[in-house]
Amino acid sequence: MTASPAGLRYESKDGIAVVTLDRPARHNAIDLTTAAELTALWRDVRFRDDINVIVLTGAGDQAFCTGIDRTAEVPQPASPYSTDDPLLAIGPKANDLWKPVIAAVNGMACGGAFYLLGESEFVIAAEHATFFDPHTTYGMVSAYEAISMAQRMPYGEVMRMSLMGTAERISARRAYETGLVSEVVPGPALLDAALRAAAVIASHPTEAVQGTVRAVWSSREAARAQALAHAPHLIALGNLPPDRQTELFTGRSRHFRVR
Template sequence: MSDLAFSTLLYEERDGVAFVTLNRPERHNAFDLTMADEIHSLWKTLRHRDAVRCVVVTGSGDKAFCTGIDRDVQVPQPSSPFMVDDPGVALGPKTADLWKPVIAAVNGMACGGAFYLLGECEFVIAADHATFFDPHVSYGMVLAYEAVHLAQRMPHGELARLALLGTAERMTARRAHEIGFVSEVVPDNEALADAAAWAAATIASSEPGAVEGTVRALWAAREMAKGQALGLAPHLVQLGNISAERQAELFRGRAKGDGWRAR
């Protein structure tokens, strides 16, 4: 249950986890300006919502996670070629300064502007029938912003192939897992929902400061030079660590080491 309501998103909270569903299935969950505004507003809202400690985002239906921007959307542009209004930028949780972990549960096609969102999630779980591709070059467009996001998550040759073959080829969930873009592949959408919910609930059960500080550190390691990231590390530890007494309590409670699963 939740007091938040949207026209292009479904939203639910359970046990510290926010479940966000892109809800334009008739358009393969392609985003329009309303969805871009709503999801950006949601990310901003979740920064202040202490009850939410982890987020799962997926798409409505079983055909598509998100197929980028709706091609019927007209985006007014500045007259200067040095300035661009790109609504896809609003999709990313990190762009909105949200440092609670976001898990993507990909339930079908993911292409184009979907990579703004996938590029700023902590990790991706995919149903076996999910596919990934980018149509930009097939339509005479430059793949730029999405390529920058994906370059942080997949080998150069794999990204170049995905980018340059356009609509002629789709990367399967299995191949995405082999190259490290997807962390887990499950048989179907029901298993996808279960896997994402389990991971999110596990994360949400940990101390929020420790989780958010770790997310910050992971992104610092990805985006900064090594020396800069290491310089930030002691500050993150100081901000996010709980007391030594509380750490000892948690250690005693979990010292048996059972309750884990292999992946």
């Protein structure tokens, strides 16, 4: 097993790599260094002939990932036509990796976590896992996240999650019912369940597996690309100024309900 300063852990065996977001004190939120490390990792795995399948998870049992770290300062270009989003390149597909990724979700998955879930082949969740999108609560447009989930969930479920913000969390069971999650298991069995599925896939010829991933991804790619093209403009128009976002973030009640 290896660890990076960014808080990633990586280990591999029998054709399977396990990638762990290892910042539990920050609920596995992604800072700029971690984002860069994820990009580099996916691009490296493209050339690893000994790796056929990846399991992606988060350290601890409180969170899989809670998106970008709120303490991260993201420099922005002066041009109103450009927006830098460090999370856009943290997923495997953004880095031309077509080896399948299984997401093992333990605890909260929210906000920018959907960049990763949206580029995973399927999701296995612990019974205590919850999913929510906080953007609108804090005066931010949910664009990339909602677009990713629109590829996996019914329209009404995506809209409800995106618009309810922090007021409501989707339980693992409800996520299974709506198609976001393919399997729900007890928390202690989560990684074993993901590894069992990965072992089956890793036993198949990798060329056929990667071709299948690419074929299915292409079935939704055109609509996704069109939607993503609108995202930066909608974010620029709809986001409150950063100081207003911070004001809402620090002033909102943390009460919520799980459905």
